[in-house]
Amino acid sequence: xxxxxxxxxxxxxxxxxxxxxxxxxxxxxxxxxxxxxxxxxxxxxxxxxxxxxxxxxxxxxxxxxxxxxxxxxxxxxxxxxxxxxxxxxxxxxxxxxxxxxxxxxxxxxxxxxxxxxxxxxxxxxxxxxxxxxxxxxxxxxxxxxxxxxxxxxxxxxxxxxxxxxxxxxxxxxxxxxxxxxxxxxxxxxxxxxxxxxxxxxxxxxxxxxxxxxxxxxxxxxxxxxxxxxxxxxxxxxxxxxxxxxxxxxxxxxxxxxxxxxxxxxxxxxxxxxxxxxxxxxxxxxxxxxxxxxxxxxxxxxxxxxxxxxxxxxxxxxxxxxxxxxxxx
Numbered sequence: 158x159x160x161x162x163x164x165x166x167x168x169x170x171x172x173x174x175x176x177x178x179x180x181x182x183x184x185x186x187x188x189x190x191x192x193x194x195x196x197x198x199x200x201x202x203x204x205x206x207x208x209x210x211x212x213x214x215x216x217x218x219x220x221x222x223x224x225x226x227x228x229x230x231x232x233x234x235x236x237x238x239x240x241x242x243x244x245x246x247x248x249x250x251x252x253x254x255x256x257x258x259x260x261x262x263x264x265x266x267x268x269x270x271x272x273x274x275x276x277x278x279x280x281x282x283x284x285x286x287x288x289x290x291x292x293x294x295x296x297x298x299x300x301x302x303x304x305x306x307x308x309x310x311x312x313x314x315x316x317x318x319x320x321x322x323x324x325x326x327x328x329x330x331x332x333x334x335x336x337x338x339x340x341x342x343x344x345x346x347x348x349x350x351x352x353x354x355x356x357x358x359x360x361x362x363x364x365x366x367x368x369x370x371x372x373x374x375x376x377x378x379x380x381x382x383x384x385x386x387x388x389x390x391x392x393x394x395x396x397x398x399x400x401x402x403x404x405x406x407x408x409x410x411x412x413x414x415x416x417x418x419x420x421x422x423x424x425x426x427x428x429x430x431x432x433x434x435x436x437x438x439x440x441x442x443x444x445x446x447x448x449x450x451x452x453x454x455x456x457x458x459x460x461x462x463x464x465x466x467x468x469x470x471x472x473x474x475x476x477x478x479x480x481x482x483x484x485x
Contacts, residue, residue: 159253160198162247163255164256165243165259166243167203167205167211170209170259170260176261177260178202181261185224188272193269199224199226199471200226201225202215202218202228202259203239215469225470228246229467229468230464230465241340242463244256246471251326251329253272254329255268255321270282274356278352279352280349280353281324282322282323283318283322284357285317285318285356285357313348321358332346332349394441397438
């Protein structure tokens with residue numbers, strides 16, 4: 158039987174951790190008892206520099222039950238880096254991993270279907286929401302707009318998929334080959350290219366605590382995705398520059414004609430609008446280009462994406478030295 162590791166990034170999750178651990182324990186025990194996964198499977202919580210009791214609670218869970226394991230990052234590095242840290246920490250010990258959030262809004266009942274798809278030979282299985290009926294109008298509209306914009310920009314995103322996915326060990330090895338500092342995993346994973354499938358599920362309400370993705374972070378995350386996977390914004394600026402240049406030539410001809418025609422033109426409104434419009438476009442263009450330059454600067458530094466301060470309970474047993482890691 159193959160070992161399945163659940164990887165759950167945590168940031169200040171003391172309010173939900175006990176309930177989350179209980180639900181996940183029940184699900185994993187059920188899969189083990191049905192001999193769908195190995196008894197060496199683990200639930201791995203990744204503490205992303207929390208300021209509350211999240212890490213002490215993870216240590217307590219590990220001490221009480223070896224089913225639980227933990228990875229403690231030296232400081233807060235953000236959800237995507239924390240998730241990658243957990244995946245890289247377990248990839249030598251797990252045959253497959255499933256990543257999910259600590260609030261369990263993603264239905265853990267779908268884990269059974271993930272395992273079934275894995276057994277059918279799929280290296281990557283995406284969890285996709287069936288609908289967004291529970292979302293507010295604003296969140297639904299902006300989310301759908303984000304996915305459409307990302308596809309327009311050339312990113313290969315799976316529609317209505319976040320970070321609830323299964324990845325085989327081979328897929329994790331492929332993910333490890335991507336070395337960029339600016340992480341957007343839901344855009345990187347489709348680039349790996351191994352056989353993939355989809356499992357649909359209903360997203361639940363958060364049962365406790367507050368969302369760690371307010372509007373400000375959601376906007377920053379969207380900008381990260383766009384600028385990490387496409388240079389189309391810069392090309393759009395170039396195209397806009399050509400358009401404005403063409404318009405300026407037309408306006409030049411127009412103003413010369415009325416000048417030599419002897420007509421009096423006040424011109425204040427035209428000048429004011431032109432100055433503000435072109436000035437605003439220039440600042441926007443500088444900002445977009447600066448964003449890309451900044452990313453290049455951060456990539457050139459080659460700083461570590463995360464530093465693991467401590468890991469507990471991950472290598473529970475020796476990995477079987479067999480050539481097959483696909484079938485259970």
